[in-house]
Each structure stands twice: as C-alpha cells, then as structure tokens.
Amino acid sequence: MDTMRDRFVSVTSKLLDEDHRLAVVLAEITMDGFRPAQQRHPDRVINVGIREQLLVGVGGGLALTGLRPVVHTFASFLVERPFEQVKLDFGHQGTGGVLVSASASYDWPAGGFTHMAPGDVALLDTLDGWTVHTPGHPDEAEALLRHAYAAGDDKVYVRLTGQSNAAPRPVGDLRTQTVRTGSAGVVLAVGPLLDEVLAATEGLDVTVLYAATVRPFDDEALRAAVGRAAPQVVLVEPYLAGTSAAAAGQALMEVPHRILPLGVGRAELRRYGTVEEHTAAHGLDAASLRQRITAFLR
Amino acid sequence: MTQAIADTGFRHGDLGRLIALMTGAEKHGPAATSTLDALWVLYDRVLRVGPGSAEAPERDRFLLSKGHGPMAYYAVLAAKGFFPVEWLAGFGSYDSPLGHHPDRTLVPGVEIGSGSLGHGLPLAVGTALGLRAQGLDDPAVWVLIGDAELDEGSNHEAIAYAAPAGLERLHTLVIDNDSATHGWRGGIASRFEAAGWSAVTVDGRDHEALHAAYTAPHPGRPHAVVARVEKKF
Numbered sequence: 001m002d003t004m005r006d007r008f009v010s011v012t013s014k015l016l017d018e019d020h021r022l023a024v025v026l027a028e029i030t031m032d033g034f035r036p037a038q039q040r041h042p043d044r045v046i047n048v049g050i051r052e053q054l055l056v057g058v059g060g061g062l063a064l065t066g067l068r069p070v071v072h073t074f075a076s077f078l079v080e081r082p083f084e085q086v087k088l089d090f091g092h093q094g095t096g097g098v099l100v101s102a103s104a105s106y107d108w109p110a111g112g113f114t115h116m117a118p119g120d121v122a123l124l125d126t127l128d129g130w131t132v133h134t135p136g137h138p139d140e141a142e143a144l145l146r147h148a149y150a151a152g153d154d155k156v157y158v159r160l161t162g163q164s165n166a167a168p169r170p171v172g173d174l175r176t177q178t179v180r181t182g183s184a185g186v187v188l189a190v191g192p193l194l195d196e197v198l199a200a201t202e203g204l205d206v207t208v209l210y211a212a213t214v215r216p217f218d219d220e221a222l223r224a225a226v227g228r229a230a231p232q233v234v235l236v237e238p239y240l241a242g243t244s245a246a247a248a249g250q251a252l253m254e255v256p257h258r259i260l261p262l263g264v265g266r267a268e269l270r271r272y273g274t275v276e277e278h279t280a281a282h283g284l285d286a287a288s289l290r291q292r293i294t295a296f297l298r
Numbered sequence: 299m300t301q302a303i304a305d306t307g308f309r310h311g312d313l314g315r316l317i318a319l320m321t322g323a324e325k326h327g328p329a330a331t332s333t334l335d336a337l338w339v340l341y342d343r344v345l346r347v348g349p350g351s352a353e354a355p356e357r358d359r360f361l362l363s364k365g366h367g368p369m370a371y372y373a374v375l376a377a378k379g380f381f382p383v384e385w386l387a388g389f390g391s392y393d394s395p396l397g398h399h400p401d402r403t404l405v406p407g408v409e410i411g412s413g414s415l416g417h418g419l420p421l422a423v424g425t426a427l428g429l430r431a432q433g434l435d436d437p438a439v440w441v442l443i444g445d446a447e448l449d450e451g452s453n454h455e456a457i458a459y460a461a462p463a464g465l466e467r468l469h470t471l472v473i474d475n476d477s478a479t480h481g482w483r484g485g486i487a488s489r490f491e492a493a494g495w496s497a498v499t500v501d502g503r504d505h506e507a508l509h510a511a512y513t514a515p516h517p518g519r520p521h522a523v524v525a526r527v528e529k530k531f
Contacts, residue, residue, distance in 0.1 A: 023431055025424075043431035046463075051455035054420045061424015064409070066355070067431065069424075084414060085452075089421060092411050094403045 004141040004160040005102050009033035011142050012070060015149055016041050021068045022149055027055040029073040030102070056082045059097050060089030068097065068149060075101035075117035075159065083123060091127055096153035100145070104161035105239050105264045106278040109271070118240045118264035121214065124157055125243065131156045131174075132215035134191035134238065139168035140212050147172065161238065163192035163275060169210060176218035178225065182206040185232035185297045186225045188248070190214055193238050193284060200289035206234075206297070214244060219251035231257035234293050236284070240264055260296040262289065308377035310338050310505075316373035320389035320396075332475045332502070332527045333442065334370040339508040340440065340471070341374050349379045352407045358437050359425055361410045363418020364444040364473065365399040372396055372405075380407030416450025419443060419470060423456045426468040426520075438467050445474040445486060454489075460520045461494025468520040469512075470495075473502060477530040490522040502527040 002010070009030065016022050016037050023044040024034060031038075031047050038045035044067075048054045052073065059069035071078065078101045079086060090097055105118040124130045131154055135141040141160055148156040169177065176188070179198065182205040189197035190211050201208055207225050211218065214237075226233065231252070235244050241263030248259055264282050271281065279285050283292060308316070313334060340360065347357040362371050369389070376383045381395075388394030395404035399413030410421055422441035429437055443453065460468055472486055482489065487497035496516035500507040502525030511523040 023428070043427070046427055048455070048459050051459065053416070053452035054423065054455035054459060057417060057420025057452065057456070058424035058427060061421040061426070062428040062431075064421065064425050065428030065432065065434075067428045085417070085420070088411070088414055088417055092401075093421075 001164075002138055003162055004135060004138045004164070005030065005162070006033070007138040007142050008072070008100055008102075008145060008160060011145055013037035015146070016044055019068075019149065021066070022070060023062050023067045024070045024072065025055055025059050025062070027052050027073045027077065029077075052077045052082045053085055056085035057089050060085070060093060060095060063090065063095035063097050063153070064093065068153075070098045070100060070149070072100040072102070074103040074115060075120045076103070076115060079120040079123055079157070080117055086124075087127055090155055091129065096155040098145075098148045098156045098158065100158045100160060102160050104159060104163070106275065107162040109273050109275060109278045112272060113268050113270070120157075120159065121237075121239045122243045124215070129155055130215060131213065133158045133213050135160070135171065135212050136165045136191040136194050136210075137168035138164065140171045143172050144212065147174070159191070159239075161192055163238070165192060165195040169194075169212070171212040174213040176209050176211040176221035178207065178221075179210050180206070180208040181228070183229050185230050185234065186222070187234040187236060187293060188222065188244075190235075190237045190244075193236050196279070196284060196286045196289060197236050199286035200293060204290075204294065204297075206293070215247075217244060217247035217251060222248060222251045223255070226252060226255055226257060230297075231255055232260075232297055233257060234260045234296060235262060236289065237261070237263035238284075240266065258296075260292070262292060306377060306379040310342070313338065313370070313373045313377060316376055316383065316386055317369045319383070319386040320369045320372065331367065331370040332473050332530070333364070333367075334373070335503050335505060336442070336471060336473060336508055336525045337370055337374045339505050340512060341378050343509055344512045345438070345440065347407075349406065352380060355432075356434060356437055359409050359422075359439045361412075361418045361422050361425070361439070361441040362400060362408070363410070363412050363422075363441050364415065364447050365412030368398070368400050371400065375405070375407045378407075381405060415444075415447040416452035419453050419456040422468060422470070423460055423463075423465065426460075426465045427463070429467065430465075435467070438469060440469045440471060442471045442473065445472060445476065445482065446478040448472065448482070448486065448489075449478055449480075457490060457493045457495070464518065465520045466516065466518055470520070470522045472522060472524045474524050474526045475528065475530045486524045487522065495520050495522050497522040497524065499524040499526060501525075
C-alpha cells in the first residue's frame with residue numbers, strides 16, 4: 001500500500017497534466033517524487049530551495065495571478081515557521097490555495113520535536129475560513145486532495161500522515177459520519193485514530209463518529225448524535241488535545257453536556273522511538289483510550 | 299499592450315497638494331516622502347496599467363511592499379485616476395478604504411495588502427512565476443521595498459532564488475533613505491548583483507535618471523533599481 005504522501009505525489013502529478021490552473025510549490029521536501037512532473041511542467045512545479053517564507057509567499061503570488069497553488073512541506077515548516085505568510089499572503093490578500101503537509105504530529109519520532117507539529121490545526125484555527133482535512137487512509141487523502149484542488153479559491157489545509165486506518169471510508173461529502181451507534185455517549189474519532197477508537201470502544205454502548213474533515217466542524221452531525229445518546233462527548237484528535245473542544249462546545253451551546261478532549265499532549269516528551277510508542281505515551285492507543293473513555297462516561 | 303493611463307490632468311507638481319489632503323499639513327511637499335518621485339516616474343512613464351486595466355491579465359503589476367507611509371502611493375494612484383481624489387481626505391478613518399497600510403481588497407489599483415515588512419518581494423516572485431506559467435511573458439512585475447525593510451530575511455530568500463529562476467520580468471525598486479540601523483556595507487546593489495541580478499543605483503529625486511534605470515535592458519536577469527534619497531533622520 002502506498003502512503004498518503006506517495007498518493008499526494010501520484011494524484012497531483014496526474015492532475016497537473018489535466019488542470020492547467022494547478023501549480024505545485026516545494027521547498028526541497030518531496031522534490032524527488034515530483035521530478036517527472038517537473039520535467040513535463042517546469043513552470044508549474046516550482047522548487048524554491050530550503051526557503052519556507054518564500055515557499056508560502058510564492059504560493060500567495062501564484063494565487064494573485066489566478067493559479068491554484070499547492071504548497072507542500074512538513075507541517076512544522078509549512079504552518080508553524082512561516083505562519084505569518086500563511087496569515088497574510090493568502091487570507092489577507094483575499095486569495096486561496098491548498099497547503100499540503102506531511103509528518104503530522106509525530107510521524108518521525110526518532111527525528112525529535114523539531115519535526116513534530118501537533119499544534120498546526122490549532123494555529124490555523126486562529127485564522128478565518130480555512131478548510132482542514134485530516135484523512136485517515138491514503139484513499140481518503142486522494143479524495144480530499146482532489147476536492148481541495150477543485151474547491152475554487154478556497155483556503156484548504158490537507159494534513160497528511162504516515163499513520164493509517166486499515167480501510168478507507170467514503171469522505172467525499174466532507175461530513176462527519178456515524179460508524180456505530182450507542183446510548184451512553186458519543187466518541188468523535190478524527191482521521192488516522194479511527195481504528196484505535198473502534199478497538200477502544202469495542203463492546204461499549206457508545207456512538208462512534210468519524211471526521212476526515214474537521215474544519216468546518218460538522219455541528220449538525222455532532223448535535224444529531226448527542227440528541228440520540230447521553231450528552232457526554234469524547235473528542236479523539238491526532239493533534240493537540242482540545243483543538244476542537246471550542247468548536248464542539250459551540251455546536252452544543254444549547255445542550256447541557258460534558259466534553260473529554262483527547263489528543264496529543266502539550267508537553268514535550270523528549271523521547272525518540274516509534275510512532276506506536278508515542279501514540280501510547282499520549283494515551284491514544286486503544287487500551288489507554290478505553291480506560292480514559294470508560295472513566296469519563298457515567 | 300499599449301499605454302493605458304487615463305490623463306486625469308494631474309502633474310507631479312500637484313502631488314504635494316494631494317498628500318496634504320491626507321496629512322492636513324500644507325508644508326508637506328513632495329520632499330517629505332521618500333517614495334514620491336520614484337513612484338511618479340514609474341506610474342507616469344513606465345507601468346502599463348491604468349484605471350481601465352487594473353484587472354487585466356496582461357497589465358504590469360506594482361506591489362508596494364513597504365506599506366508604511368503610503369501617502370505618496372495613494373496620491374499617485376488618485377492622480378492617475380484609480381480612485382477619486384475625494385477619498386484622500388478620509389485617510390485612516392473608519393469609513394475610508396485608505397488605511398495607513400494599503401489593503402488590496404479595498405483600493406482599486408492596489409495589488410497587495412502590505413504593512414508587515416518582507417512580504418512583497420516573495421509575493422512578486424510568485425506573481426512573476428504565475429504569469430510565466432500562463433504564457434504571459436510580457437507584463438512586468440515591480441515591487442517597492444525600503445532599505446530597512448531589506449533587513450527582513452524573507453527578502454534574501456527571494457533575492458537568492460529569483461535570478462537562478464530566470465525571472466527576467468521581475469523588478470525590485472529599493473528606496474534607500476539610509477534608515478537601516480546596521481546599514482548595508484558594500485552597498486545594496488551589490489547584494490542583488492552577487493545573487494545574479496542586474497542592478498543600478500540612482501538619485502531617487504532625478505526623474506530622468508530614474509526613468510533610465512527603470513528602462514535599462516537586463517536580458518535574462520531580474521533587475522534592481524536602488525533609488526537613493528536624503529537620509530531619514
């Protein structure tokens with residue numbers, strides 16, 4: 001099975017042939033994958049070198065001329081390092097583009113904290129109008145990338161990761177979907193954490209929702225699920241814990257409710273190791289999740 | 299593309315009066331603003347853009363990166379008919395589209411919103427790349443930065459990239475009023491030249507010298523014009 005990042009390269013390379021509005025901007029990362037596409041489209045596959053302010057600024061400039069920029073590097077260097085460029089070179093200019101990140105919260109634990117970006121979605125939440133996709137499978141990544149490229153001049157962030165659920169789900173309508181129904185509470189699983197959540201809640205009487213698009217937050221889906229179960233909501237997000245707590249609270253403003261926001265911890269672990277070890281350290285493995293969810297439900 | 303500038307009847311000598319509509323101080327003549335002569339010569343004699351072509355794909359682009367102190371820019375745009383002169387009096391007020399930093403979504407003819415330093419040159423690089431990718435090889439892209447703005451590292455990312463990328467239609471106008479605290483030893487033009495640009499340094503008050511610098515041929519390379527004006531302090 002290819003990874004989300006492999007799929008990003010293959011789908012985008014193909015769409016560059018068909019959609020003359022698309023232009024890819026890179027800062028060395030993933031350049032090897034795009035080399036064949038660059039040979040076919042030297043003016044629309046642009047590598048600026050290791051220059052992330054320029055990376056995003058060039059994307060903004062392409063958008064000013066009417067192109068649909070696809071701007072890509074690791075999440076920490078795409079959203080965090082040039083954050084002011086994201087804020088001013090797209091939104092403030094009234095233009096849009098597609099930011100596609102790799103590496104996510106801890107895809108490369110041995111690489112340490114410099115290559116981890118658990119705060120990317122929370123940072124984008126400080127800005128207006130960004131759609132945020134968090135696919136949980138390479139097939140979902142393909143569907144959401146295609147959607148993002150065709151989304152007019154929308155501002156879209158696609159958060160790719162090396163982590164994946166075993167099977168894809170249909171995510172093309174961007175809606176939060178019901179995977180299981182129950183009455184004791186509602187667990188919202190985001191992206192690649194769905195399989196852990198399904199294992200954690202096996203045999204529990206809870207509704208499991210799944211979101212591969214978290215912004216805009218699907219208020220209606222959460223309200224509907226809470227209307228059919230006890231108003232106890234667990235959010236399980238593959239980035240900073242609590243990122244969607246405010247959005248969920250807003251959706252449930254008229255409903256007395258409790259929320260347990262789970263996700264990646266704020267504190268630096270200062271550990272290397274494997275993805276599985278980091279998932280467990282953040283309490284996001286199935287056994288830890290089960291314990292925390294059952295302790296919360298009452 | 300032919301020259302498409304509306305003759306609104308304003309001349310260089312009128313700009314001081316237009317600026318005074320914003321500042322309220324009649325004594326503020328053209329000399330009070332470092333960018334005024336450079337902007338006037340560019341809009342009056344070089345840029346192929348006007349009110350009727352402000353959205354045309356083949357227009358020349360001018361990006362004001364140094365968005366601080368935009369009175370001269372607004373005065374020139376008003377003089378050239380991009381928006382009514384009456385707008386100038388509202389400068390900075392809640393109901394005015396003219397802020398102390400320009401917003402492209404509010405002001406006709408303004409290509410970028412700026413104010414935070416160091417964004418214009420990367421945006422200009424992207425604009426030049428975007429035009430080239432669409433086969434629009436003719437439009438020129440100009441960006442104005444200040445000598446102190448050049449402190450921002452994002453400019454140096456763009457300067458290093460632009461020449462190897464062959465961005466012949468990219469032009470940077472540096473207004474040098476010697477306001478960078480640590481200066482530029484060896485001169486500003488040398489930074490551009492070392493990175494593969496064509497670069498000239500001229501008297502930023504001399505209209506003929508500015509025009510010659512703006513229109514100097516620079517085959518295969520981006521072009522920088524360093525316009526030196528009186529020291530800020």
